[in-house]
Amino acid sequence: VRVLAAYAEHSDCALASVGFAVGADFDRLLLGTKYQASFGQSPFAFARGKAFEKALARNGYDPVFRLLREGLAFDLTDTRVANLRRGFPPNREGLKLRAGETRRLLSAIATGDAAAPNLIDGAVLEANVGGVRAFFEADSLAARSQGRIFTGEVKSFPVVDGRADPDKVGAALDQAAIYTQLTRNTVEAMGGSGEVVSSEALLITPRNVGLTPILSVKDIGRRIDRAERLLARAPNLSDLESRIPEKLNLGAVARVGDEPVRRLDVLDAIADSIGTRYRPSCLTHCGLSRFCRARAFAAGAPALGGSQLERSLSGVASLDRAADLATGAPPGPDEEPVARQLSRAARLYAAQQVRPVGKGQR
């Protein structure tokens, strides 16, 4: 689901969509080239996350049930856990089996089956994105109470004095929103009502210095709406693939033994044929971001500087063109309003002299 949440932010990028459809690992695609991704989770960060998850799963998920009882007044007289991380092969076949089991469990909850679990760990949801069906493994929990299903995210960043890093909270809730949306889709596909899945997400994080868990309940209704919109705008992937010339494919880019220049040429050709949509936020998610950024730089794309720069150059194709307009190049009709301001800014700037002073003058 984390991968899907990251993709959802860039579902208007054709290159990201193609990579998503064919299951390409963009973090490794450019290994050995000058644009290779510098991602890779810190082993210490990974260990912290695992330690926290382990602490939650202790004694049959007792810490989680305690939080649900105390924080949400869940009426849980007995605790039934379905841990789908165990007992299935760790491959695509396993994912398929887990997706079937997830559907069965969700159906049992939705129909009020008394034997249905209260907690599902490691659910796998099936979804259609851009015409491609894929399985998504939830690295989070689903809890149910009185026929309602709540999705939860487990994160190891701390809450101190009742506050947590807002960016991290936002990213966690975005993931929870995708998870909720997929769960709703699954329930609806079985003929149930999506409303059974709550729009409140459960965020479980450690408190302070240690790993004592606490629960925060957050309304993510708007984030769910946004997730739905983002996933719906994913282009039809078979259309995109048909636009890629036959000789070109991402497999040729991934061949680490080949000349890096040749591999990058192939990727360039693919990007030329279907287009990319670089924005600075790609740098935090996408393994091709440095490659796309270099293309944006070569084109002088205003997107290099972010959405604000892009908006303020509305109607102007590039930063080079903006500089030309500032120095008096005749503007086109779309460029007129921006050009007037740019040329005035350039005149005012030229009137000022800026230079460092000698030490004695400070």
Add this chain to the structure above:
Amino acid sequence: MDHFQTYLASLAHTQGRAVRSASVRHRRLSSEPIVLLPWQLGAEPFGLAALAWGSRSDEYSFFVAGDPRNRQLAFDALLPFASWFNVQFERPWATRQPSSRGRRQIEVALTSPQIIVANAAALELLGRLGRRLAYLPADGDPRPDPALIRLGRHLQFVGRDAQIPGQQLAVVLTELLAAHWATPLSGLESASLGALDGYIEPPSGLHGFEAAAAAEMESIGPVPSGEDDSMLEPLVGAFNAARAGRVDRSTVEPLLRPIVGHYGPRIDRGWVLVWKCLSRELAFAEADSCSRRFREDCHRYSEHMEWLGRGGLRRTRETPRQAAMRKRELEQAQQILDAEEATDDPLRIITHQLSGKAVTGCVVDVDLDYFETPGLRKVQRPLVTIECDGQVSLARGRELYWASDAAGPAWEIFDVQNSSTVDRARVVLKHLTSRKRRRPSLGENVCFSVFHTRKPYQLALSREAPWTHVPAAPGPGPTSLEADEVA
């Protein structure tokens, strides 16, 4: 982004290097700052794995904790730094003079310390560390050294004070550079000091973009790259295995060498970069208003020292009243900072000229004999006419302030004549006072804007929260974060 910043970004792109967006330096930089370069262990929010400190470009001290997830190792490693920092930070408090704030008589230090960090993440990490240390239970087991608690309270103060716009007690270099240089780098990229420096001063033959892209691959902390931590992990593993649970310094010190070797080159790189950036900014003249903000810094620093001396603790969650007052304080500081920067700096004002909040031009007429009769008496209302580059869209009656007397009485737009043939305008301004003051003279280049530097009058907030849903009892006071620690 306004059109001036947009123009500068496009200029930087075509020139291949950053361009200056301020003609003066809007922060005072100490000649002997406390420079801190921290490193965090993975995503451990309180895990200070290494820290370099010093006040000179050619010399620093540093420690590595080994495995800062172990409380004893973390605190033992911090101790030499805490002793040094407390002395440096408290030194200005030794020289103070009596002053008054409202009705209160206080003592104010004549100067204040200044902490320099490379980026905002470093300041956040130090703030978190401060929060952890400030309320360590003094009778805890093992008993924490009082120097650690004192360090924590200083860092906690600095972390909170850094939110005040324009303060200079803690300077984040990436923010300083981004506020004085224009580049097309995104906000995310500008959080890297190396990237900013690369764009400002790219190596010969390299475009700023290429230099920034290369520099951003080399982290200077505090958040390590996955690659950095992958190299570190076996070293920490070997260290933990070799110490076999022991934490005494005599055992631990010799085992730290491989980890010191890991951080050494990274700290060297960061130290050089920080001082290079500092020295480049020092070469620009300081803005006039820095001295006023420096006095404010001294006041807040003195209040902190005085409060600390009395054993005072700070809340970790504000009351609603405190939150409202804090918000007002921050907003007012931002308002005055914007006004001061705009009036201090002819480059800063360009943004406001383009958005119709300021006019600049040459004085072509001064009429001191203009009188009006707004009430019963005839009063003098001097008129000044300026000729401006570009059309002026300010409405008649709008109040403006002369940049050279930004705390003085307002001027009012009396008339605007935009030329129909050339891109110029004449603006007549009326001074709303007849008192004797310095006024613009013929031929002088002047700037009038909506910005003034007077502190606005503010009503006192009610002592009682003016709503019904007030908690029966006040929230708990500051607590130790250690209480939850898992053994």
